[in-house]
Each structure stands twice: as C-alpha cells, then as structure tokens.
Amino acid sequence: MGTDNEQGRRRFLSRIITAVQVAIGGTLGVILGGAAVGPALAGRDETWLAALPLGELPMDVPTPVVVGVPRRDGYTQVVEQRTVFLVRTGASDVRALDSTCTHLGCRVSWDSEYQELRCPCHGGVYDKTGAVKAGPPPAPLATLDTRVDSGRVLVRL
Numbered sequence: 001m002g003t004d005n006e007q008g009r010r011r012f013l014s015r016i017i018t019a020v021q022v023a024i025g026g027t028l029g030v031i032l033g034g035a036a037v038g039p040a041l042a043g044r045d046e047t048w049l050a051a052l053p054l055g056e057l058p059m060d061v062p063t064p065v066v067v068g069v070p071r072r073d074g075y076t077q078v079v080e081q082r083t084v085f086l087v088r089t090g091a092s093d094v095r096a097l098d099s100t101c102t103h104l105g106c107r108v109s110w111d112s113e114y115q116e117l118r119c120p121c122h123g124g125v126y127d128k129t130g131a132v133k134a135g136p137p138p139a140p141l142a143t144l145d146t147r148v149d150s151g152r153v154l155v156r157l
Contacts, residue, residue, distance in 0.1 A: 047156070047157065048155070049067050049069065049154060050152055051086060051152075051153045051154065054153055055151065057088040057094065057153065059088050060128065063086050064083050064084075064109070064110065065083070065085070065086050066083050068081060068082075082099075084155055085097040085099060092148045095129070095146065097143060098143075098144060101119040101122075101124050102137045102139040102140070102141065103119065103122055103135070106119050106120060107119075108124070108126065116128070117141070119137070122135060123135040130143060
C-alpha cells in the first residue's frame with residue numbers, strides 16, 4: 001500500500017480526469033445535439049410569394065404556376081422553382097394546391113379533357129379541389145394559404 005500522500009494524489013488525479021471527461025462529453029453532446037435538433041427548431045421562414053395577377057386566372061380551372069422560392073444555402077441565396085395549382089373559386093377567392101402527389105411525391109398535372117389532376121407515376125387521380133378520386137394516394141393534395149393583394153395572387157410557402 002502507498003502512503004496517504006500517494007493515495008491523495010491518485011484521488012485528485014482521478015477527479016481531474018473524470019472532470020475533463022465530463023467536460024468533453026458535455027461539449028460533444030451540445031455540438032452534436034445542436035446540429036441534429038437545431039434545424040428542426042429553427043423552422044422555415046414562411047413568406048408570401050407573388051404568383052399571378054388575379055385577372056389571368058380562369059374560374060374553377062386549376063392553373064399551374066411556377067413560383068420562385070428564395071432560400072439561403074450557406075453564403076448564397078438560391079431560388080428554387082415550385083409549381084402550385086391556383087384555382088379561382090370566386091370574385092377574389094383563390095385556392096392553391098401543392099402539385100406534389102401524396103403517394104410518392106411525383107408532380108401531378110391538370111388533364112382538361114377529364115377535368116382532373118393526374119399523377120403520371122402510379123395513376124393517382126385528384127379532382128379540382130385536390131380530393132383523391134382514384135389510385136394509391138393516401139391523402140388529398142396539400143392546400144396552401146393564399147391572399148389577393150393589389151390584384152395579385154400571393155401564396156404562402
């Protein structure tokens with residue numbers, strides 16, 4: 001057995017090593033946890049984007065409109081193109097439908113002959129309100145908020 005002085009030094013060094021390990025573990029936990037959870041907590045900036053003048057929308061016909069969605073990518077700003085369907089339902093009432101099929105994410109298109117939105121991938125069919133008519137889609141097309149400002153339709157993405 002060692003002397004009391006040696007045992008005291010060992011206990012002191014053991015505590016220092018434990019404290020350093022706890023500090024390293026805590027730092028790694030904050031860094032890795034922040035990287036994993038941070039983007040989810042940060043949320044997305046939802047902005048109103050100009051889509052089309054209201055006068056250019058026919059009544060009760062889904063009209064595809066490509067909207068540029070700006071987002072930050074590191075130090076640069078990127079503009080992603082996103083297609084939405086605008087359906088004018090009244091004098092100034094407009095519904096916006098996401099063009100992404102709820103089955104596997106393919107883009108739907110308007111079939112004017114059959115008056116329905118069709119997915120080319122697996123045969124999903126939606127009516128002009130976005131409700132599922134046939135095929136494998138598990139849910140209706142997502143609706144997006146719209147508003148009319150100074151005669152222009154705005155969509156919130």
